[in-house]
Amino acid sequence: MSTIERLPLTVDHIRDDKQHIYEAEPVLSARKLVITFGRVIGLDGVDVDLYQGEVLAVIGDNGAGKSTLIKCLTGAYVPDSGQIYVDGSPVHLRRPQDAREVGIETVYQQLAVIPALDIASNLYLAREERRPGPLGSVLRMLDKKGMKERAGGAVQNLGIQTIQNMGQAVETLSGGQRQAVAVARAAAFGSKVVILDEPTAALGVKESAAVLGMIKQLRDSGLAVILISHNMPHVWEVADRIHIQRLGGCAGVITPQSHDMGEGVAIMTGATTLEPTP
Amino acid sequence: MSSSTSAAAAEFARRQHSPLQRVQHLLHGYPWLSPLVLLVLTTIVFTILNPRYISPNAQSLLLQQVAVIACLAIGQTLVILTAGIDLSVGAVAILAMMVMATLAAENGVPGLLAIVIGVTLAVGAGLLNGFLVTRVNLPPFIVTLGTLSIFTAIALLYSGGSSIQNNRLPDIMNVTGRTFSIGGFRLTIGVVIVLALYAIVGFALSQTAWGRHVFAVGDDPESARLSGVASKRVLLSVYTVAGLIYGLAAWIQIGRAGAATPNGIPDANLDSITAVVIGGTSLFGGRGGLIGSLLGAIIVGAFTLGLSLAGVDQQWRLLAIGVLVIVAVSVDQWIRRVKA
Numbered sequence: 001m002s003t004i005e006r007l008p009l010t011v012d013h014i015r016d017d018k019q020h021i022y023e024a025e026p027v028l029s030a031r032k033l034v035i036t037f038g039r040v041i042g043l044d045g046v047d048v049d050l051y052q053g054e055v056l057a058v059i060g061d062n063g064a065g066k067s068t069l070i071k072c073l074t075g076a077y078v079p080d081s082g083q084i085y086v087d088g089s090p091v092h093l094r095r096p097q098d099a100r101e102v103g104i105e106t107v108y109q110q111l112a113v114i115p116a117l118d119i120a121s122n123l124y125l126a127r128e129e130r131r132p133g134p135l136g137s138v139l140r141m142l143d144k145k146g147m148k149e150r151a152g153g154a155v156q157n158l159g160i161q162t163i164q165n166m167g168q169a170v171e172t173l174s175g176g177q178r179q180a181v182a183v184a185r186a187a188a189f190g191s192k193v194v195i196l197d198e199p200t201a202a203l204g205v206k207e208s209a210a211v212l213g214m215i216k217q218l219r220d221s222g223l224a225v226i227l228i229s230h231n232m233p234h235v236w237e238v239a240d241r242i243h244i245q246r247l248g249g250c251a252g253v254i255t256p257q258s259h260d261m262g263e264g265v266a267i268m269t270g271a272t273t274l275e276p277t278p
Numbered sequence: 279m280s281s282s283t284s285a286a287a288a289e290f291a292r293r294q295h296s297p298l299q300r301v302q303h304l305l306h307g308y309p310w311l312s313p314l315v316l317l318v319l320t321t322i323v324f325t326i327l328n329p330r331y332i333s334p335n336a337q338s339l340l341l342q343q344v345a346v347i348a349c350l351a352i353g354q355t356l357v358i359l360t361a362g363i364d365l366s367v368g369a370v371a372i373l374a375m376m377v378m379a380t381l382a383a384e385n386g387v388p389g390l391l392a393i394v395i396g397v398t399l400a401v402g403a404g405l406l407n408g409f410l411v412t413r414v415n416l417p418p419f420i421v422t423l424g425t426l427s428i429f430t431a432i433a434l435l436y437s438g439g440s441s442i443q444n445n446r447l448p449d450i451m452n453v454t455g456r457t458f459s460i461g462g463f464r465l466t467i468g469v470v471i472v473l474a475l476y477a478i479v480g481f482a483l484s485q486t487a488w489g490r491h492v493f494a495v496g497d498d499p500e501s502a503r504l505s506g507v508a509s510k511r512v513l514l515s516v517y518t519v520a521g522l523i524y525g526l527a528a529w530i531q532i533g534r535a536g537a538a539t540p541n542g543i544p545d546a547n548l549d550s551i552t553a554v555v556i557g558g559t560s561l562f563g564g565r566g567g568l569i570g571s572l573l574g575a576i577i578v579g580a581f582t583l584g585l586s587l588a589g590v591d592q593q594w595r596l597l598a599i600g601v602l603v604i605v606a607v608s609v610d611q612w613i614r615r616v617k618a
C-alpha cells in the first residue's frame with residue numbers, strides 16, 4: 001500500500017453515500033509543497049489529497065496561492081521542496097506534459113490557448129493525431145480532417161454550444177468562448193484528474209451552469225476534479241470538500257455540510273480559524 | 279425593440295463586408311497573397327520598362343540570382359516564425375563555405391566529405407545559436423549579433439581571407455552551378471535544390487505536428503508550454519534546421535559564384551529578412567509561411583534585375599527595398615487587428 005500518511009478527513013461531515021470514496025487511495029496527493037519566487041513565498045508547506053469521484057474546491061483571496069498550488073500539481077511549476085504522489089506513488093512532474101501523460105488535464109487561469117491556431121488545433125495541441133498508413137508513419141502527416149471532426153464531436157458531447165466552427169482561429173473568439181475552448185480541451189482529454197482554475201470567470205449565467213453541469217458529469221463518471229473559484233454559490237453547489245488557501249498555506253479543509261458560506265469566507269479571510277480536527 | 283436590434287446587427291454585418299475588411303480577412307487567411315500581388319505588379323512594371331524582362335532568359339537569370347537568398351530565407355522564416363531573428367545567416371553560410379572549400383582545395387579532403395563537414399559545421403553553428411537562446415535565455419537578436427561576428431571572424435581566420443576559385447575545387451562542389459534547360463528556361467542544380475528544400479520544409483511546417491508547434495511557440499511560448507509543447511526543444515530544432523539550410527546555401531553559393539569568397543553574400547541579413555517580411559511572415563512570430571518567403575526573395579531579386587534592365591541606378595533598388603519592408607510590416611500590423 002501507500003507510503004503516504006493520510007490527512008485527517010472530517011468523515012462525519014461527509015454525506016453517507018460519499019463515504020466510500022474516501023476509503024480508496026487518493027488519486028493525487030501532495031505533501032509539504034514549498035515554492036518561493038525570490039522573496040515572495042508562493043506556497044508554505046501545503047498538503048492536498050484528491051480522491052477519485054470527488055470535486056475538491058479550492059478557495060482563497062487573491063494571491064493566496066491557489067493558482068500556484070495547481071501549477072505545482074500539474075508540472076507548470078516545479079516546487080522547491082515537497083512531494084507529489086499519483087495513485088500513491090511518488091512522481092516528479094517537471095513539465096506540463098508529464099502531468100498530461102499521467103492523465104491530469106488543466107484549465108489554467110490564463111487559459112493557455114494559442115490565438116493564431118484554430119479551435120481543433122488547440123484541442124489537439126501536443127497530442128496531434130497522424131494519418132493512417134505510411135503518410136502518417138513515414139511522412140508524419142497530420143490527420144487534420146479527422147482531428148477537426150473528433151474535436152467537433154467532443155465539444156458537442158460536452159454540451160458546449162458557444163463554440164461551433166472548429167476551423168475558426170481562437171483569436172477571433174470572445175473571452176468566454178476562449179474559456180469554453182480551454183474547458184472543452186481539459187474535459188475531453190482528462191482521464192484521471194481535471195483541474196479548472198476559475199473556469200467560469202468570463203462566462204455568462206447559462207454557460208457557467210453548463211460548466212458546473214459538466215464538472216458534476218466528470219465527477220459522476222469517476223474522475224477527480226479540482227475547481228478553483230471565487231464564486232461561493234458555485235463552490236457550495238458542486239464541491240464535495242473545500243480546501244481553503246490562505247497566505248500561501250492551507251487554512252483548513254471543510255465540506256459544504258460542515259460549514260456554510262459565511263463561515264467558509266470567514267476562514268478564508270482570517271476572521272476565524274478552523275479548530276484543528278481531533 | 280427586437281426589430282431595432284436586428285436592424286442594427288444587419289447594419290453591422292453589412293459594415294463588416296466593406297471591401298477593405300474583406301481584403302484584411304483574405305490577407306489574414308492567406309499570408310502569401312500580398313507578396314504574390316506585389317510580384318505580379320513588379321513584373322508588369324519592369325516588363326513595361328523593358329520588355330526583355332519577361333523573357334525566359336531574364337527570368338531564368340532571376341531565379342539563379344535569388345537562389346542563395348531564397349535558400350537562406352527558409353531558415354530565416356523558421357526563426358522569425360518563432361518570434362526570433364537570425365542575424366548570423368550570412369556568417370554561418372560563409373563559414374561553412376570557406377571551410378568546405380579550404381578543406382577540398384588546400385587539405386586534399388574529398389569533395390563530398392568536405393561538403394558534409396562544412397554543412398555539419400553549419401548545423402553546429404545553428405545548434406549553438408539555439409543553445410544560447412533556449413538554455414542561456416538570451417534574446418535571439420543579441421545571440422545572433424554575437425555569433426555573426428564570431429562566425430565571420432572564424433571564417434576569415436581559417437581561410438586567410440582570400441577567395442578560392444572553382445578550378446581548384448572538386449566537381450561536386452561546383453555542380454550546384456551547372457545549368458540545364460527546360461522549355462526555354464535555363465535552371466541550375468542549385469535552383470532545383472532550393473525549390474526542393476522549400477517543398478520539404480513547407481510540408482513539415484504545414485502538415486506535421488512539428489510545424490504546428492513552431493507556430494504555437496512563436497505565437498505564445500508560455501501557453502504552448504502549458505499546453506504540453508516542448509517549447510525549448512522546438513526552438514532548438516528550429517535553429518538547428520536553420521543551420522543545416524545555411525550550410526546547403528553555402529554549397530549553392532559556390533556553384534553560383536564559381537568561387538568561395540569570404541565576402542560573397544554581403545547583403546545576406548538584410549535580403550533574407552526582407553524576403554521573409556515581404557513574404558507575409560510576422561516579425562512578432564506565429565504567423566506566416568514559407569511560400570511567401572520564396573515570393574519575397576524573388577521580389578528582392580526582381581528589383582536588382584528589373585532596374586538594371588531598365589538602365590536605372592542600383593541605388594533605387596535599396597530605396598525601394600527599404601520602402602517595401604516598412605510597408606510590409608505596417609500591413610502585418612493591420613492584418614493582426616483582424617476581427618471575427
Ligand SMILES: Nc1ncnc2c1ncn2[C@@H]1O[C@H](COP(=O)(O)OP(=O)(O)OP(=O)(O)O)[C@@H](O)[C@H]1O
Pocket residue numbers: 037040041042060061062063064065066067068069109
Ligand atoms: N511566476 C511568479 N513569479 C513571481 N511571483 C509569483 C509567480 N507566480 C505566483 N507568484 C506569487 O505567488 C503568490 C500567489 O499567487 P497565485 O497566482 O497563486 O494567487 P491566486 O490565489 O491564484 O490568486 P488569484 O485569485 O488572484 O488568481 C502571489 O503573491 C504572486 O505574486
Ligand SMILES: [Mg+2]
Pocket residue numbers: 066067068109197
Ligand atoms: Mg489564480
